[in-house]
Amino acid sequence: MAATSMFQVRCDCGENISVPASKAGAAVACDCGRQVHIPSLSVLRSFAARGEVAPGSRRELAGTTAVGKQTLGKLPECAIVRCCGTIGTTGNITEVAIQNYVGALLQCIDRFSESRLPSDRCELVISCALIPTVNPWLDIESFPPEVSSPWLSALTQALRETQAPPVIGEPVGFAIYRRLHEEEPLLKDFTPFAKLKDAIATSGLPLALLQATGIVVAKPSTQDESHWLRKWQTSAQRALRKWIPPAVLESLRKKFFHKKQELEPVEELTPRQLYDRQEDWLSRIETIASEVSLNDLKREALQAPHELHSFVALATKYVQASQWDLALSVYNQAVKLAPNWGAIYDRRAKVLQCVGNSQAALADLTQAIELAPFESEVRQRRAEIYATLEAWERADEDLQAAQSSAPHDPTICIFRARVLMQIDQTSQATELLERALYLDPNSGRAHFLAGWHYEMGDEPDRQRAIEHFTRAIELMPEDTASLIYRSLAYLADSKYALALDDCERVLQLEPTSPSALGIRGRLLQLEGDYDAAIEACTASIEAGTEQAMVYLSRAISYASTDQLDLARADCEMAISLEPDNALARHLRGQLSLNEGELDAALDDFRQASELAPDWAEPREHLAYTHCMNEEPQSAIDEQTALIEQYPKQASHYVNRAFAYRQLSEFQRAAEDFDKAIELDAENDHIYYLRGCFRIERQSYDEAAADFLHVLKLDGSHDAARLQLAGVYVYLKQYEAAIENYTQLIAKYPDDPRAYSGRTYALFALGRDQDGNADVTRLSEIIPDEIEQVTMQKMTAQVVFLRDAGRYTDAQSLAEEVIELVPQESIGFRMRAGLHWDLEELVEAEEDYSRALEREELSVAKRTHSILSSRGQVQAEMGEWELALKDLDLAIELSRKAGEQMTLAYALSGRAFAYSHLDRSAEAERDFEESVQLCPRNPWVYYHRGLQAFESGNHAAAKPWLELALELTDPPLPPRKLQRVRLALQKIGAYKTKT
Numbered sequence: 001m002a003a004t005s006m007f008q009v010r011c012d013c014g015e016n017i018s019v020p021a022s023k024a025g026a027a028v029a030c031d032c033g034r035q036v037h038i039p040s041l042s043v044l045r046s047f048a049a050r051g052e053v054a055p056g057s058r059r060e061l062a063g064t065t066a067v068g069k070q071t072l073g074k075l076p077e078c079a080i081v082r083c084c085g086t087i088g089t090t091g092n093i094t095e096v097a098i099q100n101y102v103g104a105l106l107q108c109i110d111r112f113s114e115s116r117l118p119s120d121r122c123e124l125v126i127s128c129a130l131i132p133t134v135n136p137w138l139d140i141e142s143f144p145p146e147v148s149s150p151w152l153s154a155l156t157q158a159l160r161e162t163q164a165p166p167v168i169g170e171p172v173g174f175a176i177y178r179r180l181h182e183e184e185p186l187l188k189d190f191t192p193f194a195k196l197k198d199a200i201a202t203s204g205l206p207l208a209l210l211q212a213t214g215i216v217v218a219k220p221s222t223q224d225e226s227h228w229l230r231k232w233q234t235s236a237q238r239a240l241r242k243w244i245p246p247a248v249l250e251s252l253r254k255k256f257f258h259k260k261q262e263l264e265p266v267e268e269l270t271p272r273q274l275y276d277r278q279e280d281w282l283s284r285i286e287t288i289a290s291e292v293s294l295n296d297l298k299r300e301a302l303q304a305p306h307e308l309h310s311f312v313a314l315a316t317k318y319v320q321a322s323q324w325d326l327a328l329s330v331y332n333q334a335v336k337l338a339p340n341w342g343a344i345y346d347r348r349a350k351v352l353q354c355v356g357n358s359q360a361a362l363a364d365l366t367q368a369i370e371l372a373p374f375e376s377e378v379r380q381r382r383a384e385i386y387a388t389l390e391a392w393e394r395a396d397e398d399l400q401a402a403q404s405s406a407p408h409d410p411t412i413c414i415f416r417a418r419v420l421m422q423i424d425q426t427s428q429a430t431e432l433l434e435r436a437l438y439l440d441p442n443s444g445r446a447h448f449l450a451g452w453h454y455e456m457g458d459e460p461d462r463q464r465a466i467e468h469f470t471r472a473i474e475l476m477p478e479d480t481a482s483l484i485y486r487s488l489a490y491l492a493d494s495k496y497a498l499a500l501d502d503c504e505r506v507l508q509l510e511p512t513s514p515s516a517l518g519i520r521g522r523l524l525q526l527e528g529d530y531d532a533a534i535e536a537c538t539a540s541i542e543a544g545t546e547q548a549m550v551y552l553s554r555a556i557s558y559a560s561t562d563q564l565d566l567a568r569a570d571c572e573m574a575i576s577l578e579p580d581n582a583l584a585r586h587l588r589g590q591l592s593l594n595e596g597e598l599d600a601a602l603d604d605f606r607q608a609s610e611l612a613p614d615w616a617e618p619r620e621h622l623a624y625t626h627c628m629n630e631e632p633q634s635a636i637d638e639q640t641a642l643i644e645q646y647p648k649q650a651s652h653y654v655n656r657a658f659a660y661r662q663l664s665e666f667q668r669a670a671e672d673f674d675k676a677i678e679l680d681a682e683n684d685h686i687y688y689l690r691g692c693f694r695i696e697r698q699s700y701d702e703a704a705a706d707f708l709h710v711l712k713l714d715g716s717h718d719a720a721r722l723q724l725a726g727v728y729v730y731l732k733q734y735e736a737a738i739e740n741y742t743q744l745i746a747k748y749p750d751d752p753r754a755y756s757g758r759t760y761a762l763f764a765l766g767r768d769q770d771g772n773a774d775v776t777r778l779s780e781i782i783p784d785e786i787e788q789v790t791m792q793k794m795t796a797q798v799v800f801l802r803d804a805g806r807y808t809d810a811q812s813l814a815e816e817v818i819e820l821v822p823q824e825s826i827g828f829r830m831r832a833g834l835h836w837d838l839e840e841l842v843e844a845e846e847d848y849s850r851a852l853e854r855e856e857l858s859v860a861k862r863t864h865s866i867l868s869s870r871g872q873v874q875a876e877m878g879e880w881e882l883a884l885k886d887l888d889l890a891i892e893l894s895r896k897a898g899e900q901m902t903l904a905y906a907l908s909g910r911a912f913a914y915s916h917l918d919r920s921a922e923a924e925r926d927f928e929e930s931v932q933l934c935p936r937n938p939w940v941y942y943h944r945g946l947q948a949f950e951s952g953n954h955a956a957a958k959p960w961l962e963l964a965l966e967l968t969d970p971p972l973p974p975r976k977l978q979r980v981r982l983a984l985q986k987i988g989a990y991k992t993k994t
Helices: 041-049 095-115 149-161 194-203 205-212 222-240 246-257 271-289 294-303 308-320 324-337 342-354 358-371 376-388 392-405 410-422 426-439 444-456 462-475 480-492 496-509 514-526 530-542 548-560 564-577 582-594 598-611 616-628 632-645 650-662 666-679 684-696 700-713 718-730 734-747 752-764 768-781 783-803 807-820 826-837 841-855 863-877 880-897 900-916 920-933 938-950 954-966 974-993
Strands: 006-010 016-020 027-029 035-037 078-084 123-130 137-143 172-179
Touching: 078 123, 078 205, 095 123, 095 149, 095 172, 095 410, 095 462, 123 194, 137 149, 137 194, 172 205, 194 205, 271 308, 271 342, 294 308, 308 324, 308 342, 324 342, 342 358, 342 376, 358 376, 376 392, 376 410, 392 410, 410 426, 410 444, 426 444, 444 462, 444 480, 462 480, 480 496, 480 514, 496 514, 514 530, 514 548, 530 548, 548 564, 548 582, 564 582, 582 598, 582 616, 598 616, 616 632, 616 650, 632 650, 650 666, 650 684, 666 684, 684 700, 684 718, 700 718, 718 734, 718 752, 734 752, 752 768, 752 783, 768 783, 783 807, 783 826, 807 826, 826 841, 826 863, 841 863, 863 880, 863 900, 880 900, 900 920, 900 938, 920 938, 938 954, 938 974, 954 974
Parallel strands: none
Antiparallel strands: 006 016, 027 035, 078 172, 123 137, 123 172
């Protein structure tokens, strides 16, 4: 079997480390700060062949406590020398915290060397000491000495700014040697803390450091010694009190701050001392075992069956060879020989974990804890098993005890914070993470967990999350998890470019990372690059992702590229993975709506709005679907609820206006449009929609004002210009219409709508030559619709001839329209109008009746308009009952359609009929409403004035008749104008006579 190039090794903290074959037998750093000993290559291969993770063992960093000149043979590229202080869970600082701090210093040095290397050859010696209550003491020596002074000053400042962990008791000193070139070293040895050489020789390094930092001015005399110790004790305790329980603080105070007394030798050891001696003895035996052959160890065990060291050594050898069953059998013998050694139970528990026997491992760890309840690492290992079994409360109990034994160990704080997150004790988890970062501010794992906590908590603090992820990335530049979660945080914060940068960094490290590919797909989808998004999401899914977000992003991309079947399949998959995903429900609702499945769409939109009550879009779609389903009141209810929730959101008023329009509550719709514009006065789209609504209401002057305002806000709004031109046609402002149509034609030379509108306006002005040129162009653009173009041309010519008083020519042209499209009502309506103008009322009624018959087949029905016209003709004929029947229906249909002008004409005709039936109150009501709807309509004043004149009320008749002459929207036909003038002459003659 070929050897794999990478192997997995498990640290004591539970994290798996990827290592190459070249690292076999070496020590590597875990993210938790521990140094992990990598087993031999044969052991790594054995585990890999079974698909298992090999166990690593913890190794202490080599170092010296001497301060003199350090000679390490040929100096390596980097070396670390410990000079003073005790490192460990019960020392001045934990191993993890000091390693992370040293790592942060080295990262800082490397960043400076990469960006601004001062010379071709440079070696540095950094002497550093961590001292309670004051900033670290730090000094840099460079070799050769002529290294750039500004560069060295900047590096020194950066190192001083690197946050240091706190220490307890006496100072912790160390020195770092770092060579910044690949050539032979200039130095053969170096002296840590060279600047303090004389003070060290006189007082020792700890006191020399206290003097250097100003805590002690000079070496204290016997009488002064208690004074500076009390001063230091007070300041140090104040710094520690926040983090360390009072009982433990008192123990530390006695240990570190009181003057040590000479102790008389004692024969009995404390349990702690006994355990430490057992641990040291076992470690020495295990070290020796790695250098002795298996056969020799077997032979020694047979020869000395009652010697503990023989079984410990043999078990160690079996563990190194991954022969777990044999290792267990030997540890069983060791336990029999030393039943009160907690450290041996701990080692057997590790082997039991490797074979997957968690229950037996728990039993051994429990026994080890009973024998050594003060040993925090054993409790941590038992907590890890409990966490694996999701027994979170039991895990937390162990971690609380471990924390009491090692209150300044940041790894316990991190582990316990993770456990507390699982049981929703977020406030305690936050405190523990803050404590961990105080004790070890350079822990990349702590920063990552803090970022995750602030991002994924019930009340996300995204800015703090990003800050912690950023620091984690600085400390662990190849940790993809921090990059992925920061990318997600940027994504949630709509910082797409930054999120995409993080994804690209992950993919450089792990080209097939499912998470990074999935997030990349989501980002590309949000930016509208749908093809690339589909490719990235597909790669993520093929790499093994099972995340709803990835399927949903691909579904949105498929939907945006009209691949609706694929979009629905991905949407269904996203919902199966996350049934409560509101976005997926909403998308499926949109797909159902697109396919006309209104009930399914309603159900999904309703669920989406329930799942995300603060998300307005599903409720907007729910309301829209209700409108599509002919349920306008339900749509109004939804929009009203949204308005109550978001009273300043203009779009909700616009959408409710459409629902009111569907319910024929046009006044409320108009009020909602007005309110939307009040809230968002610079939104050209709202003005445009209100203008279209006003066209439907036949409020052409107001519609023109809206479209003009749209073009003021956005001169390139072509839809508004097209609508404005159409309104000008309605208002018979043909020159203005032609000007706007011409602008559109210049921009869109092949758009038939602008040509069609301009054609009508040109013929309505009698500019037949220009109109025929547009007809020719339209026959090129839309050759299949030339019949409609011809009919439109003839309609406009009829209007022109009618306005010119050429009724005979107009009637002949209307008859040509009837011959051209006998199945349409348009020709009959035009001829009926001409007959009406000429007061050929019988012929007019007949043509309107024929138009109504053809209206049954029409798509764009004008039934109410024709009924209104025929009813008014019948009223003028004195056919009052027939007139009322037509006019009542016309008024009902006009109210429902919201057409104010048609309604005003029908009301005017009905008022005229009522007045001749002596139903004066009803006549007055209809007259008033007609005037209110169309105050510039001369017809209502014509009927009202003549009725008053015929009844002898000349005073009332005169102003109305004068208005009928003055107003021209539309103008009265010639015979009616003549009748008005004659009535006014008679009124004038009567006044003169009287």
